[in-house]
Amino acid sequence: xxxxxxxxxxxxxxxxxxxxxxxxxxxxxxxxxxxxxxxxxxxxxxxxxxxxxxxxxxxxxxxxxxxxxxxxxxxxxxxxxxxxxxxxxxxxxxxxxxxxxxxxxxxxxxxxxxxxxxxxxxxxxxxxxxxxxxxxxxxxxxxxxxxxxxxxxxxxxxxxxxxxxxxxxxxxxxxxxxxxxxxxxxxxxxxxxxxxxxxxxxxxxxxxxxxxx
Amino acid sequence: xxxxxxxxxxxxxxxxxxxxxxxxxxxxxxxxxxxxxxxxxxxxxxxxxxxxxxxxxxxxxxxxxxxxxxxxxxxxxxxxxxxxxxxxxxxxxxxxxxxxxxxxxxxxxxxxxxxxxxxxxxxxxxxxxxxxxxxxxxxxxxxxxxxxxxxxxxxxxxxxxxxxxxxxxxxxxxxxxxxxxxxxxxxxxxxxxxxxxxxxxxxxxxxxxxxxx
Numbered sequence: 001x002x003x004x005x006x007x008x009x010x011x012x013x014x015x016x017x018x019x020x021x022x023x024x025x026x027x028x029x030x031x032x033x034x035x036x037x038x039x040x041x042x043x044x045x046x047x048x049x050x051x052x053x054x055x056x057x058x059x060x061x062x063x064x065x066x067x068x069x070x071x072x073x074x075x076x077x078x079x080x081x082x083x084x085x086x087x088x089x090x091x092x093x094x095x096x097x098x099x100x101x102x103x104x105x106x107x108x109x110x111x112x113x114x115x116x117x118x119x120x121x122x123x124x125x126x127x128x129x130x131x132x133x134x135x136x137x138x139x140x141x142x143x144x145x146x147x148x149x150x151x152x153x154x155x156x157x158x159x160x161x162x163x164x165x166x167x168x169x170x171x172x173x174x175x176x177x178x179x180x181x182x183x184x185x186x187x188x189x190x191x192x193x194x195x196x197x198x199x200x201x202x203x204x205x206x207x208x209x210x211x212x213x
Numbered sequence: 214x215x216x217x218x219x220x221x222x223x224x225x226x227x228x229x230x231x232x233x234x235x236x237x238x239x240x241x242x243x244x245x246x247x248x249x250x251x252x253x254x255x256x257x258x259x260x261x262x263x264x265x266x267x268x269x270x271x272x273x274x275x276x277x278x279x280x281x282x283x284x285x286x287x288x289x290x291x292x293x294x295x296x297x298x299x300x301x302x303x304x305x306x307x308x309x310x311x312x313x314x315x316x317x318x319x320x321x322x323x324x325x326x327x328x329x330x331x332x333x334x335x336x337x338x339x340x341x342x343x344x345x346x347x348x349x350x351x352x353x354x355x356x357x358x359x360x361x362x363x364x365x366x367x368x369x370x371x372x373x374x375x376x377x378x379x380x381x382x383x384x385x386x387x388x389x390x391x392x393x394x395x396x397x398x399x400x401x402x403x404x405x406x407x408x409x410x411x412x413x414x415x416x417x418x419x420x421x422x423x424x425x426x
Contacts, residue, residue, distance in 0.1 A: 005218045006356075006363050007245055010252040032220055034422055038415055039223040041358065043372055047416050054425045103414045131344050135393075138348045139370075142355020143219075145254065150219050157352075159256055170425075180348075201316045202251055203260050209247055212267045212383075 009149035011200060016072060016154040018193035019186035024077035029151045030185065033080075036147035040140035044117055046096050048088070048133035049140070050177055052081040052170060059169060066165035067182065072156045076186030081170065082141060083177035084133040088121040134180045141181055148185060158182040222362035224413060229285060229367040231406035232399035237290035242364045243398065246293075249360035253353035257330055259309050261301065261346035262353070263390055265294040265383060272382060279378035280395065285369045289399030294383065295354060296390035297346040301334040347393045354394055361398060371395040 030053065037051055054060055055078055063081075064073040073079055085092065097114040104110065121129055141157060148155045159181055166172070166179040188196060243266065250264055267273055268291055276294075277286040286292055298305065310327040317323065334342055354370060361368045372394055379385070379392040401409060 006360055007249060010249065013254075015254060034418070036220060036223065038418055038421060040355065041226075041228060041370060043370075045414060047421060049421075051422045052425060053422060056425050059425055099416070100414050103412045135348055135351045138351035139355040139358070142253065142352040143359055145352070146356055146359040147219055157254060157256075199316045201258060201313050203312070205247070205251055208251060208260060208262075209264045209266060212265060212269050212272055 005150050006146050009152075012152075013145070013149040013154070014195060014200060016156045016186065016188045016193065017070075017195045018189045019072045019075040019154065019156075019184065020189040020192075021075040021186075023187040025153050025185045025187070029153055030078050032151060033144050033147045033153065033185065036143045037080075037140045040143040042136040042139065043132070044096075044114075045100065046088075046093065046133075047136070048085040048092070049137035049180075050083050050175070051140075052083060054079040054081065062169050063161070063166055063182070066169070067158065067161035070156075070158060070160065072184035072186060073158075073182065075189075076154075076156075076184035078185040080144065080183040080185065081166065081179055082137040082181045082183070083167075083170070083172050083175075083179045084130060084137045086130050086173075086176045086178050087126040088118075088124075088129045088133070089176075090118055090122060093118050093121070130178060134178075137180055141183065144183060153185055154188045155183050155185050158184070218363050219359050222365075225365075226358070226362040226367070227401075227408060227413065229369045229399065229401045229406065230283075230408045231402045232285045232288040232367065232369075232397065233402040233405075234288040234399075236400040238366050238398050238400070242366055243291050245364060246357050246360045246366065246398065249356045250293075250353045253356040255349040255352065256345070257309075257327075258313065259301075259306065259346075260349070261298040261305070262350040262393075263296050263388070264353075265292075265296065267292040267294065275382050276374070276379055276395070279382070280371065280374035283369075283371060283373065285397035285399060286371075286395065288402075289367075289369075289397035291398040293357065293396040293398065294379065294392055295350040295394045295396070296380075296383070296385050296388075296392045297343060297350045299343050299386075299389045299391050300339040301331075301337075301342045301346070302389075303331055303335060306331050306334070343391060347391075350393055354396065357396060366398055367401045368396050368398050371397070
């Protein structure tokens, strides 16, 4: 059996530390990556995060300043910022239920399900709920990186930034959001990246996978 | 431009609530999904989680009992359990550094990087570190779901289970692991799943994506 596209691309992709500022990712490829993020599954279908797609040079320069001066933030053509809900709320979950009802019709089981979800989520502290929301954003991050690889687009996932400062730059607090991870998109600059010639390192299957038959 | 394989499959995949117990996922497809998980990127390359691939019927029955009796746990052919590190430790990070050094040679910058990482991670509380590790597992979960879709394999991500009980069943605590998400693999049972005929619901792009140009 031949490998599928994604599997073939997993050795090609790498965390691109040096991007070529002269090459922009075509908008149609960015649109497909964004669409993958939008279609990614999430716990109970809440999609508890928002995505910011930033091309504005000044704002990216500001983010780079609070992002350990990592060059892909400005040398890529598009900066994706994943911002997870700061908390679950009745309004946010009711909006999910309303959209489900609009698409699928009135279903008593569906309403019961989301009432139960509110009873579980709402008493929890904000940090626990934000952490849960962030995990859902990371599923979408995985989808985005897989899609980028399939489309021969480079990217570099980044957790190394001052999240409070990025929130300030993008006005996220007022929106009930907290930035959790950055993903610059662009193209690798051959010959300029110390990481590119390095051997890709992953644990051996035996070191991380246990089969229980 | 034609869409890539992953993008085409995003409307086909869904959280498969009813799997056909008579159909097993071929081992070569399972192997490819596992390989995708192994190759998924993680923060600083630590791959801070392990994967359990369970076919054993008794153990899956035990997990189903503490997993809200969700049928895909036993009706799929393979149950993947993602278990994140309970904490970062000097030993765990030193093992990552050692493997990098073995693959790439002795690099002073690499050693400095991981010494700095230890200085950041080790003073943090275990829950913060576990949450960070869990997010990395969710990137791999995203990769696994994308790979499954490409291979026409159904799956159903599940957070609804008693994690402490699953940890007990699999002896995870002794290994410094905590189960974070389950992913049964199998094949949809047409006509038997209430969710399959339902319209897929996702937020509109305008509701979750902001472009800043």
